[in-house]
Each structure stands twice: as C-alpha cells, then as structure tokens.
Amino acid sequence: MGLPQFSRNEKFTYADLLTWPEEERWELIDGVPYDMSPAPRTAHQRVSTNLVWVLENFFRNKKCRVFAAPFDIRLPKEGKDVFEITNVVQPDISIICDPKKIDERGGIGAPELVIEILSESSTRKDIGIKMLLYQNSGVKEYWVVDPDEETITVYLPDKTGKYFPKRTYHKEEIIVLSLFPKCKIKLHDVFW
Numbered sequence: 001m002g003l004p005q006f007s008r009n010e011k012f013t014y015a016d017l018l019t020w021p022e023e024e025r026w027e028l029i030d031g032v033p034y035d036m037s038p039a040p041r042t043a044h045q046r047v048s049t050n051l052v053w054v055l056e057n058f059f060r061n062k063k064c065r066v067f068a069a070p071f072d073i074r075l076p077k078e079g080k081d082v083f084e085i086t087n088v089v090q091p092d093i094s095i096i097c098d099p100k101k102i103d104e105r106g107g108i109g110a111p112e113l114v115i116e117i118l119s120e121s122s123t124r125k126d127i128g129i130k131m132l133l134y135q136n137s138g139v140k141e142y143w144v145v146d147p148d149e150e151t152i153t154v155y156l157p158d159k160t161g162k163y164f165p166k167r168t169y170h171k172e173e174i175i176v177l178s179l180f181p182k183c184k185i186k187l188h189d190v191f192w
Contacts, residue, residue, distance in 0.1 A: 072106035
C-alpha cells in the first residue's frame with residue numbers, strides 16, 4: 001500500500017505511525033519516516049539469529065529481556081505524550097532491563113544495549129543518525145555488526161555522553177559485555 005504522499009518538511013508522530021498499514025515496517029527519526037524494506041539478506045538474518053540465541057541463553061531467568069526486530073522502541077522527549085513521540089526505531093536487537101520500559105506496543109525509553117547489523121540499505125543510517133539518536137537517548141552500549149567483515153564494533157559513551165568506539169572484535173575473539181561482564185560471547189558462535 002505505501003505511505004501516503006507527504007511534504008519533505010512534514011514531521012510525523014507515533015500516533016501517525018499507528019495508522020499506517022501493519023504489514024509495512026517504518027521507523028521515525030525526528031519525525032521523518034524511513035521505510036524498513038526490503039527484508040534483510042540471509043547473512044544478516046543468520047547473524048541476528050545467532051546473537052539472539054546466545055544472548056537469550058545468558059539472560060534466561062534474569063530481569064533483562066532480549067528483543068529482536070520487528071520490535072518498536074519509542075524514544076520520547078521529556079514532557080511529550082506517548083503519541084507525540086517522533087523517534088520510533090526497530091533495532092535489530094535490543095536488551096531492556098527495566099520492566100517499566102516494556103509495554104504491549106514494545107519498548108519505551110532507552111534500552112541498555114542496542115545492536116544494529118549492517119546491510120546495504122541501512123549502513124549510513126546505522127552509523128549516522130541512528131547512532132546519534134541512541135547516544136542522545138541514553139543507550140549505554142551500542143554495537144555495530146558487520147556480517148561481511150565478520151566484526152562487531154562496540155561503542156560506549158564517554159564522560160560527556162558521546163559515543164566512542166571501545167574496540168572492534170573479530171570472528172576469532174570473545175566479547176565481554178561492558179554492562180554485563182559475566183556475559184561472554186565467542187564470535188565464532190555468531191559468525192559461522
């Protein structure tokens with residue numbers, strides 16, 4: 001069906017997004033809609049599935065929850081009603097530890113960890129405006145996964161809240177989550 005015609009300067013809200021066809025996936029960043037199609041490549045899906053499996057095994061029976069796309073994360077600005085939110089994203093994977101940040105429509109507020117898996121159609125957005133949005137929204141750890149290079153770059157906020165690349169990990173290495181040091185991921189379990 002598709003998004004109705006709109007002006008380039010027109011901004012949309014979560015309330016608008018809820019009226020769009022359910023079979024279509026959209027993100028809003030500062031009120032600007034971004035189409036989430038086409039579906040990701042096989043390598044993207046394989047890496048996503050493997051990461052979710054490893055993370056689910058670690059977080060099972062703990063307070064944190066692992067969510068895979070499609071799962072709306074609404075990032076409100078202070079004082080805004082939930083339906084006035086202009087930032088609604090669908091990270092490939094997110095971890096949320098505060099049960100108050102989860103409702104029947106998805107997540108509301110910054111997850112502890114967000115993982116984006118690069119694809120041809122998303123790379124510029126994932127390392128550009130989405131990274132900035134996650135940084136400014138208070139996401140404590142951000143991973144950028146490159147399924148072609150078989151690497152994961154971990155970004156953490158510095159003292160001022162700006163992300164810096166802590167390190168890039170390769171297939172033969174082990175990542176220890178900064179927020180959850182007991183969670184160790186062997187990357188050969190992710191990139192196989």
